[in-house]
Amino acid sequence: MDILGFYSGYSLQIGLAYAFFIACLAMIVSLKAKKLHYLSSHRGIKLFSLAFFFFSLSFFIQFLMLSLGLLGYQVSYLFDIAYSIAFFYPISLSGFYLVYSLVWKHSEETSRRSKLMINLVFHAVALAISVLEVTYSRGWLSFLFLTQICVSSYGIFISYGNYQRSRHDKKHSFLQLYFIAFVLMFLGWVFNYISSVMQSNTLDLYSMLITLIILMIFVYGVFSVTNRK
Amino acid sequence: MAKKRERLEVIHDILSVIRDSGNNIKPTRLLYASNLSPQMFKDYLEELLGKRFIEQNEGGGSKKTYSLTKKGFDFLERYKAIVDFVENFGL
Numbered sequence: 001m002d003i004l005g006f007y008s009g010y011s012l013q014i015g016l017a018y019a020f021f022i023a024c025l026a027m028i029v030s031l032k033a034k035k036l037h038y039l040s041s042h043r044g045i046k047l048f049s050l051a052f053f054f055f056s057l058s059f060f061i062q063f064l065m066l067s068l069g070l071l072g073y074q075v076s077y078l079f080d081i082a083y084s085i086a087f088f089y090p091i092s093l094s095g096f097y098l099v100y101s102l103v104w105k106h107s108e109e110t111s112r113r114s115k116l117m118i119n120l121v122f123h124a125v126a127l128a129i130s131v132l133e134v135t136y137s138r139g140w141l142s143f144l145f146l147t148q149i150c151v152s153s154y155g156i157f158i159s160y161g162n163y164q165r166s167r168h169d170k171k172h173s174f175l176q177l178y179f180i181a182f183v184l185m186f187l188g189w190v191f192n193y194i195s196s197v198m199q200s201n202t203l204d205l206y207s208m209l210i211t212l213i214i215l216m217i218f219v220y221g222v223f224s225v226t227n228r229k
Numbered sequence: 230m231a232k233k234r235e236r237l238e239v240i241h242d243i244l245s246v247i248r249d250s251g252n253n254i255k256p257t258r259l260l261y262a263s264n265l266s267p268q269m270f271k272d273y274l275e276e277l278l279g280k281r282f283i284e285q286n287e288g289g290g291s292k293k294t295y296s297l298t299k300k301g302f303d304f305l306e307r308y309k310a311i312v313d314f315v316e317n318f319g320l
Contacts, residue, residue, distance in 0.1 A: 175319060178318060
């Protein structure tokens with residue numbers, strides 16, 4: 001079966017189903033974490049939950065946009081720009097919050113004011129990246145992809161450190177998978193980046209598959225850890 | 230020297246003391262059992278009251294006691310899962 005040919009022929013339908021599925025998986029992870037945050041008020045859990053909430057939101061927005069396409073609606077140029085910003089903004093935020101959930105303990109944020117400042121900075125930077133991506137990104141210059149490649153590289157470094165510290169502890173076995181998820185995240189962004197320049201359906205498919213695997217890892221992690229007796 | 234307790238552990242210890250005292254404990258007894266300085270105890274108490282893990286009961290003759298709410302009981306029940314989640318996700 002010619003998978004590439006099939007994808008090219010049905011890219012809108014596949015994209016629609018994929019966006020919906022990814023949005024649901026990410027929301028499941030976010031809500032599971034949110035339940036634990038409600039009980040614990042643990043800041044790291046909240047940041048983790050927010051990361052997946054924004055990731056889910058971005059793919060839900062993509063799902064809505066693709067639905068319009070499937071229904072035959074013609075959108076204006078301005079609407080297209082607004083959609084792009086609406087998609088890039090939460091996806092940027094999700095990367096920031098996910099990595100920050102690993103390092104917040106080492107930051108100086110103690111007061112409500114400093115927490116608010118950090119949130120404002122994340123939102124401002126994510127919005128700036130989204131606007132720059134839409135207005136100035138050309139060829140190999142992509143603010144979104146390059147930022148997320150850097151963010152996921154940093155995430156690899158942090159998650160590897162966590163994994164090494166707990167390597168012999170069977171209770172923390174998921175830390176290894178978390179590190180693998182970050183490596184895949186990095187690869188996914190690299191494939192997305194190259195694909196955006198070279199317009200490659202193959203790399204598109206690879207990055208979709210990688211995103212799916214990453215989310216399955218997190219769904220597995222969240223359910224296996226929270227259901228332990 | 231004793232290891233510094235993490236925030237979740239301190240909350241667990243305080244709530245456990247309340248539960249194990251028949252879910253009704255006087256502030257002074259809770260302070261001694263919590264093994265915290267008076268200022269830290271006050272901070273944690275405010276947090277636990279504010280986030281509705283515990284509630285304050287006014288007895289006869291303005292005798293104040295504390296007891297767990299449903300959220301407090303749920304926290305104790307899910308404590309292991311919460312700690313596992315935090316440690317397994319490096320949060």
